[in-house]
Amino acid sequence: MTERVLSPRNRGFLFLDSHPAGCARSVADMWRACPAPARAPEGDGPVALVIGSSAGYGLAATLAGLKRAGIRGIGVSFEKGPTARRTATAGWYRTAATADIARAAGRDLVLLNGDAFSDTMKDQVADLVERRFGGRLDHLIYSVAAPRRTDPDTGTTYASVLRPIGRADRTKTLVFDDEGVPEVREVETAPAEGDDVEQTVAVMGGADWERWIDHLAGRGLLADGFTTAALSYIGSPLTEAIYRQGTIGAAKAHLEATARTLDERLGKLLGGRAVTSVNGAAVTQSSTAIPGIALYTGLLRGVLGDGLVPPIDQLAALWDQLTGAAPLALDDEGRIRLDTFELSDGVQAAVAERWESADTATIAELADLDWFRAEVRRLYGFSVPGIDYAAPVATDVPWPDHTP
Template structure:
């Protein structure tokens, strides 16, 4: 079977399951090369199938020896023309690797927003895991939320607020560099984005887990955020995404109060800019990454999701190099926000145009390789396997 990668605008189409298997293996090998570290042993990861969530799961399992429960909404294969999603295969190949080393790796491929999924996970913890959770990671990235009470479908938007933003972007499919105009969001769009991408569901998860008495003494929970810099503030920090991230901070305080009697803690982790499927569709963000990645790669500080997440848990959250700001947020994004890095990034972005955006002058090649890796393409160490659709259909998550 041949696997083909295509683009529709900046959206990746197609998946290479064997490439996904190799990419999971590569990330596992990276963590093992760093050695083991002391960390949590029973972990629930909500949004576990790709990017931040998958990297977190791999670091905690193969670095700290954690048993993990992953929740994600993915689609499996149906035919040679419909092979499902990369996250589907990431879940499977992670599970195979973890179980081969004697670790628990339970996958729930369900809607994380639903009450039923929360109850299914709680039942599993009580009846099968039979141990309490000491870390809950909320890493859900979804543009749509089905309200668990009303069934209403709510859509988020990536827009600015109270201002029209104009800036450079790239159409990856057409290989075109162009000027994008981003119109401001309506009040309803802002509210809907907070509903989908804010902290409400995180709080609902923690309330359900606490009420069910499945959280260990001293249990921690983290939620990944992104603040960015002045270079992307108009469309990110000051936009609808920024409003959603601010809501997560409000909910973190409520979760802290909820966990007081078990000495638990909620932490907002302000992560750095890394390549995710969302990175290509956030307005203007690909060009920001092209500038930033080139500068940080040249400085020796550029990180892929697995490098970043492993540093967060190994060195910061469970290590001896934590960096918190005045609001109690963990700040592994300090490398990105270093004034010299930002100054160099800004200078480079001003030089990027239609003739050079995909040249070695920029980090375009770095960005695209990492983006292709998300779907199992252009993966280091990849070797073709003779596999059929029947083989893929037989895989169990």
């Protein structure tokens, strides 16, 4: 078994290696932080499918589902294993840790590695639901962030882009140099051109979510009262030009329109529901790639401190609503809103004031940079309390076996 001493090596917010023990501990910490239900789930628990189960809100959905709702079922993600030169991706190690937690909790959780956009993966999941989980699926959580998608019908590959629509956007952003010193810069992002919007919607909109529902319904695998939620984000007016009003925002609007279509169909067919869940800001591998989001999130934490609600708590609340443990609370657009802690007028005014004042000289006073840096490093298993980073660690962790 290969053992190495691993140190964080990064280019901006992207790290070249991940730390297996740190990733495992971060998953265990999320599990412990997840609030337990008032009453322990009884019996086998509902059958759930989480698409995008290895990172960010999808990982939180998986862990919160196991602990809060007592789910069993399937998680799907796309991760790379270890090689002679590189460790596995952080999601690979987090998945292995999630499997250990599910096993210890007595929950039958199958974790699959592959392209969620493909019909091959959809067939594999449908076969598992049929053979292993009684042929009925109760819940589906859709949490996919990907740069590309190949349409199984046409073979066309679409690529998503992060661009404003209509005109260039100039915004502040937060970067760190090789020594970890923060700098606030202004960056300009060129507007979408050609078919950028259509390409991004094809990747990040609701097409694949709807295809999953169609595929499973076509096999007769959706239970009466089936519920599905796609995870989304709206965010602040400070970032809306690049996000909610940009190409990604167009994709999110398509996702929400898909939810309304699916909700009507599932209601008639099964007495079921389809919703989007609008989550609050968090440091994720996806969010750090968006201009301005790192600065905004650091400032938001500076305003809220521990009042910034972590993903595991948000997803525990989502599971309560999906399972009926709490009422389904929807906004006027039919969305579950888990971001109210972030978007209140008072919080946004305080963040906007800090945003205006933020520059390289003042950023350390305005944003919680220690927290933000640690959160980024923890995405890859570094800066996790309780880990001896001077000790060699085994890197060739196997993907979880799902033999019954």
